[in-house]
Amino acid sequence: MKLVTLEGAETFIDDPLISGFKDSVQCEVLSQGESGYNESRVIYNGMFDIKPALIVRTITVDDVVKTVNFARDNNILLAVKGGGHSVAGKCLSPGGITIDLRLMNGVYVDPEARIARVGGGTLLGEMDKATQAYGLAAPSGIVSDTGVAGLTLGAGFGWIRAKYGLSIDNLLSVNIVTADGQFRHASASENEDLFWAVRGGSGNFGVVTTFEFRLHPVGPELMFSGPMYPAENAKTIITKWREFMMGAPDEFSSMVIMMTVPELDTFPKEIQGRDAIMLGGVHCGSVEEGEKFIKPLREFGELLFDLSGPKKYTEIQSMFDSPLPQGSLICYFTSLYLETFNDEVVDTLIESFGKRPAKLVPFVVQDLRGASMRVRSQKTAFGERSAPYLLEINSAWLDPKDSESNIAWTRENMDKFKSFSSGRTYLNHSGLNEEGEALVKRTYGSNYERLRQIKKKYDPGNLFRLNQNIPPA
Numbered sequence: 001m002k003l004v005t006l007e008g009a010e011t012f013i014d015d016p017l018i019s020g021f022k023d024s025v026q027c028e029v030l031s032q033g034e035s036g037y038n039e040s041r042v043i044y045n046g047m048f049d050i051k052p053a054l055i056v057r058t059i060t061v062d063d064v065v066k067t068v069n070f071a072r073d074n075n076i077l078l079a080v081k082g083g084g085h086s087v088a089g090k091c092l093s094p095g096g097i098t099i100d101l102r103l104m105n106g107v108y109v110d111p112e113a114r115i116a117r118v119g120g121g122t123l124l125g126e127m128d129k130a131t132q133a134y135g136l137a138a139p140s141g142i143v144s145d146t147g148v149a150g151l152t153l154g155a156g157f158g159w160i161r162a163k164y165g166l167s168i169d170n171l172l173s174v175n176i177v178t179a180d181g182q183f184r185h186a187s188a189s190e191n192e193d194l195f196w197a198v199r200g201g202s203g204n205f206g207v208v209t210t211f212e213f214r215l216h217p218v219g220p221e222l223m224f225s226g227p228m229y230p231a232e233n234a235k236t237i238i239t240k241w242r243e244f245m246m247g248a249p250d251e252f253s254s255m256v257i258m259m260t261v262p263e264l265d266t267f268p269k270e271i272q273g274r275d276a277i278m279l280g281g282v283h284c285g286s287v288e289e290g291e292k293f294i295k296p297l298r299e300f301g302e303l304l305f306d307l308s309g310p311k312k313y314t315e316i317q318s319m320f321d322s323p324l325p326q327g328s329l330i331c332y333f334t335s336l337y338l339e340t341f342n343d344e345v346v347d348t349l350i351e352s353f354g355k356r357p358a359k360l361v362p363f364v365v366q367d368l369r370g371a372s373m374r375v376r377s378q379k380t381a382f383g384e385r386s387a388p389y390l391l392e393i394n395s396a397w398l399d400p401k402d403s404e405s406n407i408a409w410t411r412e413n414m415d416k417f418k419s420f421s422s423g424r425t426y427l428n429h430s431g432l433n434e435e436g437e438a439l440v441k442r443t444y445g446s447n448y449e450r451l452r453q454i455k456k457k458y459d460p461g462n463l464f465r466l467n468q469n470i471p472p473a
């Protein structure tokens with residue numbers, strides 16, 4: 001069988017060796033043409049048509065260990081797929097081996113201890129459903145079919161961030177298969193270096209088979225803020241939101257969502273297709289408190305529509321899901337931490353928003369104040385947390401012919417904000433990783449060298465390289 005090596009060259013592996021590997025695992029090992037192969041390689045970003053030589057749909061830790069050993073011993077390019085939301089398509093290995101963890105999606109909740117153990121292939125919606133059965137939640141992201149794994153290993157920004165922090169701030173331990181094929185437990189008291197590194201260090205250190213999270217009482221109903229204003233009034237609305245957020249308590253996490261109103265039944269026909277500014281937010285207190293708190297946000301001007309109201313946490317967690325099947329949208333998402341959101345930034349943002357060619361996903365500005373910002377940058381590998389805003393310039397379209405111009409437009413427009421930023425990016429949201437090591441180094445800052453040392457200890461051959469790669473020291 002022809003496979004691609006870690007260095008990107010072609011190699012041939014004898015059929016008996018491949019058969020031996022297939023016989024050694026308990027799960028399906030799929031190649032092109034086999035039933036399930038195409039389903040398994042569908043990912044969120046429809047830009048890619050990546051064909052791994054083998055997709056290993058692991059169901060046990062032992063399957064993961066055997067696959068890691070096989071890839072390492074034969075020097076084969078290895079990818080790890082959780083929820084498949086990597087915009088850069090790094091969860092699939094072109095011509096190599098992909099570990100698809102999707103079947104390892106069990107969620108075990110201990111409501112007394114307020115802990116959840118979550119399989120490496122679990123989606124956010126699956127985790128939320130299981131934890132909300134007990135009125136509990138672990139902070140995660142805002143789109144329910146995102147993978148817990150990729151999101152958590154990169155940080156995890158979501159609707160209860162200001163109150164409870166990022167996903168990594170609530171991670172208690174991981175079970176992980178490292179490049180030497182060892183199954184390890186990493187926590188604050190065991191393999192502490194590895195535990196530090198996986199909290200923000202992306203998929204560099206091994207295959208996480210279980211995440212253990214601290215849970216918090218959340219909902220089941222919370223007040224959602226969703227007033228939508230016409231984009232013509234963007235300047236007034238955004239600056240008022242900025243002032244309002246200066247005094248907001250940790251209970252309230254919020255973001256400006258700059259969108260074209262989609263053609264969905266949720267919205268009246270007459271506003272579909274119009275550009276709008278939504279002041280999205282979730283209040284973690286009682287619904288009554290939340291309603292009172294968000295009232296001013298709903299009175300900043302004449303409304304286009306208002307999605308505000310008490311909603312189940314699980315409903316809020318899927319409000320921004322795409323109505324299209326995975327792989328339909330072609331997308332390029334970028335981000336930048338902003339040191340300021342002054343009037344010049346607001347004006348530049350509104351101008352870019354008005355001219356954007358690809359309108360199927362929103363631009364977003366998150367106010368990062370609250371619990372997640374108070375964690376020291378050395379505490380987790382994720383690094384510096386001093387920037388008060390995260391800007392996301394996102395583009396999505398349907399026709400592959402538009403890809404080149406839309407990517408170029410998005411890059412150019414993001415560049416306009418660089419002088420308002422230290423140049424750090426949310427690595428889970430960083431285009432197609434085209435900046436490579438320079439961006440990774442800049443983003444991890446003073447944590448970078450330590451990450452390289454830990455990478456050397458656990459993955460000296462850089463087996464796990466299809467990610468925001470940290471080269472071993």
Ligand SMILES: Cc1cc2nc3c(=O)[nH]c(=O)nc-3n(C[C@H](O)[C@H](O)[C@H](O)COP(=O)(O)OP(=O)(O)OC[C@H]3O[C@@H](n4cnc5c(N)ncnc54)[C@H](O)[C@@H]3O)c2cc1C
Pocket residue numbers: 044080081082083084085086087090091092101120121140141142143145146147148149150151152153154155156157158202203204206207208209428429466467468
């Ligand atoms: C529509 C959309 C919405 C998003 N919303 C948010 C949001 O609200 N908040 C937020 O913080 N981020 C968000 N993101 C970014 C998201 O966190 C990243 O794309 C993340 O990588 C997705 O994880 P995944 O498991 O779905 O991805 P995958 O593509 O499966 O994995 C991404 C990478 O993670 C690594 N990986 C995956 N699983 C494992 C594992 N078990 N062990 C080791 N490594 C693994 C691999 O290196 C892989 O290349 C969003 C992305 C999209 C496309």
